[in-house]
Amino acid sequence: MTDLTGTSAIVTGASSGIGEATAHRLAQDGVSVALAARREERLNALRDDIDAEGGTAIVCPTDVTDRDQVQALADATLDAFGSIDILVNNAGIMPLSLMENLHEGEWEQMVDVNVKGVLHAVGAVLPAMMEQEQGHIVNISSVAGRRTFPGSAVYSGTKFFVRALSERMRNELAPSHNIRVTSIEPGAVDTELPNTITDEDILAGMGDMQDEMQMMESADIADTIHYALTAPEHVDVEELLVMPTDQQG
Numbered sequence: 001m002t003d004l005t006g007t008s009a010i011v012t013g014a015s016s017g018i019g020e021a022t023a024h025r026l027a028q029d030g031v032s033v034a035l036a037a038r039r040e041e042r043l044n045a046l047r048d049d050i051d052a053e054g055g056t057a058i059v060c061p062t063d064v065t066d067r068d069q070v071q072a073l074a075d076a077t078l079d080a081f082g083s084i085d086i087l088v089n090n091a092g093i094m095p096l097s098l099m100e101n102l103h104e105g106e107w108e109q110m111v112d113v114n115v116k117g118v119l120h121a122v123g124a125v126l127p128a129m130m131e132q133e134q135g136h137i138v139n140i141s142s143v144a145g146r147r148t149f150p151g152s153a154v155y156s157g158t159k160f161f162v163r164a165l166s167e168r169m170r171n172e173l174a175p176s177h178n179i180r181v182t183s184i185e186p187g188a189v190d191t192e193l194p195n196t197i198t199d200e201d202i203l204a205g206m207g208d209m210q211d212e213m214q215m216m217e218s219a220d221i222a223d224t225i226h227y228a229l230t231a232p233e234h235v236d237v238e239e240l241l242v243m244p245t246d247q248q249g
């Protein structure tokens with residue numbers, strides 16, 4: 001098992017949900033964590049919690065759609081910790097909508113955050129990881145990166161992208177640069193993610209899922225990420241699909 005103590009990580013989307021839980025978990029594992037998202041107050045509160053628990057974290061307010069801000073995040077991480085050993089490429093939005101309702105602005109936002117944001121982070125950390133001749137990039141895809149459901153056309157498109165990107169990245173980067181790559185594909189997790197949905201047709205059917213099943217908690221996905229990161233160095237967990245026991249699909 002790989003010991004994470006003394007390593008460093010960037011977690012994007014650390015201000016809530018899966019990113020916040022993962023940052024906590026990594027800090028408990030002895031990882032120094034750079035916390036990235038737009039809501040600075042949330043990041044400050046998380047840093048204070050991690051400090052109080054004896055961990056190490058820095059706050060890096062970042063909009064992942066801006067390549068310069070993501071480069072500044074990588075630079076700040078290197079300055080603070082001297083390396084970037086782990087990237088948890090997690091920031092994402094999910095404004096589901098039916099195609100016939102033409103939420104074109106939201107289609108574009110999803111491409112900007114879920115596709116371009118993920119690429120900005122990969123591009124920002126790869127030079128350091130290649131120089132170090134080691135690293136681990138965990139990209140957060142989704143069950144929606146394997147299957148589509150009503151309203152998920154564009155969101156699924158972005159998450160299929162993340163899965164395809166991860167597969168090729170692993171093939172190109174693991175054997176030649178010792179950079180492991182993992183795609184995590186969660187089913188329903190109880191987070192703020194649905195808050196970005198504005199489509200009335202989707203919102204009308206939303207209540208049902210929470211009543212019908214026990215969703216996963218963010219900590220369940222943090223545990224999954226921990227599993228992939230702590231696999232022995234000769235093992236690259238390429239992808240993990242993790243579903244609530246009760247969820248169909």
Ligand SMILES: NC(=O)c1ccc[n+]([C@@H]2O[C@H](COP(=O)([O-])OP(=O)(O)OC[C@H]3O[C@@H](n4cnc5c(N)ncnc54)[C@H](OP(=O)(O)O)[C@@H]3O)[C@@H](O)[C@H]2O)c1
Pocket residue numbers: 012013014015016017018019036037038039040062063064065090091092093094113140141142143185186187188189190191192193194218
């Ligand atoms: N919840 C689920 O059921 C589920 C299932 C499968 C996959 N996922 C994926 O898991 C990831 C995390 O989502 P979550 O469920 O934890 O939802 P969440 O609580 O809404 O977290 C999303 C995170 O992304 C950040 N973010 C959004 N836009 C950003 C931007 N432009 N720049 C920087 N950060 C940005 C948000 O921070 P700020 O708003 O502060 O910037 C927030 O920290 C997403 O990629 C999502 O697609 C979630």
